[in-house]
Amino acid sequence: MATDTGRKLYNVGGVMLKQPFKIRRLGHFGYNVHNMDECVVFYRDLLGFKVSDENDFKNNPSPQVQEWLKDIENGKGYFMRYGADHHAFVLFNAKVMDAMAAGRAAASGKSTEGMTGAHGININQITWQTGALSEVIGAYHYFNEREVPIMRVGRDMPGSNWHVYCYDPDGHVNELYYGIEQEGWNGRSKPRDMYYRGFREEPGLPQMSEEDEVDEALEKGIDIHSGYRSKEMLSQTFEVGGVMIARPFKITKIGPVNLFVKNVGASIEMYTEDLGFTVTEEVEYKGRRVAFLRNGAEHHTLGLFPEELRGELGWPDVSTCMSFGIEVGSYQQLRDAVAFLKEHGVRFLDLPAELHPGIDYAAYALDPEGNGIMLYYYMEQLGWEGKPRPAELRRALGPAASTHRVEDWPEALEPLSDTYVDQVFQGPIG
Numbered sequence: 001m002a003t004d005t006g007r008k009l010y011n012v013g014g015v016m017l018k019q020p021f022k023i024r025r026l027g028h029f030g031y032n033v034h035n036m037d038e039c040v041v042f043y044r045d046l047l048g049f050k051v052s053d054e055n056d057f058k059n060n061p062s063p064q065v066q067e068w069l070k071d072i073e074n075g076k077g078y079f080m081r082y083g084a085d086h087h088a089f090v091l092f093n094a095k096v097m098d099a100m101a102a103g104r105a106a107a108s109g110k111s112t113e114g115m116t117g118a119h120g121i122n123i124n125q126i127t128w129q130t131g132a133l134s135e136v137i138g139a140y141h142y143f144n145e146r147e148v149p150i151m152r153v154g155r156d157m158p159g160s161n162w163h164v165y166c167y168d169p170d171g172h173v174n175e176l177y178y179g180i181e182q183e184g185w186n187g188r189s190k191p192r193d194m195y196y197r198g199f200r201e202e203p204g205l206p207q208m209s210e211e212d213e214v215d216e217a218l219e220k221g222i223d224i225h226s227g228y229r230s231k232e233m234l235s236q237t238f239e240v241g242g243v244m245i246a247r248p249f250k251i252t253k254i255g256p257v258n259l260f261v262k263n264v265g266a267s268i269e270m271y272t273e274d275l276g277f278t279v280t281e282e283v284e285y286k287g288r289r290v291a292f293l294r295n296g297a298e299h300h301t302l303g304l305f306p307e308e309l310r311g312e313l314g315w316p317d318v319s320t321c322m323s324f325g326i327e328v329g330s331y332q333q334l335r336d337a338v339a340f341l342k343e344h345g346v347r348f349l350d351l352p353a354e355l356h357p358g359i360d361y362a363a364y365a366l367d368p369e370g371n372g373i374m375l376y377y378y379m380e381q382l383g384w385e386g387k388p389r390p391a392e393l394r395r396a397l398g399p400a401a402s403t404h405r406v407e408d409w410p411e412a413l414e415p416l417s418d419t420y421v422d423q424v425f426q427g428p429i430g
């Protein structure tokens with residue numbers, strides 16, 4: 001294991017770090033699914049993600065891709081957002097991703113080991129924001145130096161984010177990016193006519209600013225207001241904090257991502273040494289090690305669970321992702337969200353509260369394929385000393401907190417020192 005002694009350091013904006021980048025937050029996440037129509041209803045209509053762009057992989061002009069996807073009926077994938085980021089969640093067709101992985105493997109003579117869509121991995125990507133384009137390029141070279149397997153580097157459209165993709169020890173795709181497209185007041189995405197600024201290779205530095213790109217598009221006569229705009233599918237019948245929206249809650253943040261992994265120690269090493277995460281807390285549950293890692297002031301954005309726990313927890317055997325976290329705007333919204341989703345037939349699972357340290361009340365929903373979604377409203381924030389709150393100073397939780405029976409949860413809570421501290425959703429909620 002690498003030690004700090006004698007380790008090469010990198011200048012990141014004038015500060016010497018162990019990696020040539022610093023992850024600032026979880027940017028987006030995605031699942032590859034088989035039942036696309038049902039999943040779109042779940043994520044868009046029930047959870048309230050807005051579709052920012054659709055991408056039909058069958059429209060890819062490459063004859064090779066056309067051949068790989070010739071037996072697939074519907075190649076559509078969806079980019080979704082809850083705020084201004086072009087996407088915070090993506091939903092891609094598992095059959096398409098499997099066929100692309102198999103096609104690429106056959107073309108390169110390599111196995112599909114570690115490729116998205118292969119070997120039961122249905123996580124499309126786990127994506128982290130860095131602070132600069134130069135950090136992304138630094139990460140690309142750093143991964144090469146350390147022989148971290150890389151999937152690709154460049155800039156994808158839709159979304160416009162500059163990125164590098166690498167694999168973790170289980171084959172999960174982690175993406176580091178800079179500069180994701182922001183959607184403004186009119187909710188329109190960048191038009192396809194501007195996609196010519198995409199890159200399929202390492203971009204040379206420096207690059208022109210996005211402001212210049214927009215000016216250039218105008219000079220080319222592109223209608224910059226012709227991008228995709230989604231439509232709310234449900235009636236806006238719920239009052240949330242004085243505004244009428246289509247469900248009794250609003251997503252205000254994404255993460256943490258909880259993974260089932262083969263070897264918790266190996267994953268901790270990769271996420272700390274290669275990606276720069278910090279371990280906040282470890283929990284021993286039934287003699288097994290569970291680790292919670294962060295890259296900001298939040299208690300955790302990543303949970304690493306040994307895969308042996310899946311059976312003991314009674315979790316569906318559909319994904320190496322145990323749960324994708326979705327924060328809602330308040331404790332009341334959390335209780336209302338669970339009731340709303342149950343009314344729409346969504347299934348929930350119970351999880352002992354000790355397995356979400358730093359979060360007091362949480363409920364675990366299953367999407368139509370059995371992928372886990374953790375709903376919560378509060379996460380402990382760490383101060384300058386980087387220490388989590390001692391267990392005895394945390395909110396005392398009764399047995400109901402380890403269940404999704406929200407009717408048995410308290411009506412209202414006493415505040416904590418960091419209640420609503422990370423509730424910084426910007427802009428209108430609907």
Ligand SMILES: [Fe+2]
Nearest residue numbers: 028125127175
């Ligand atoms: Fe991405």
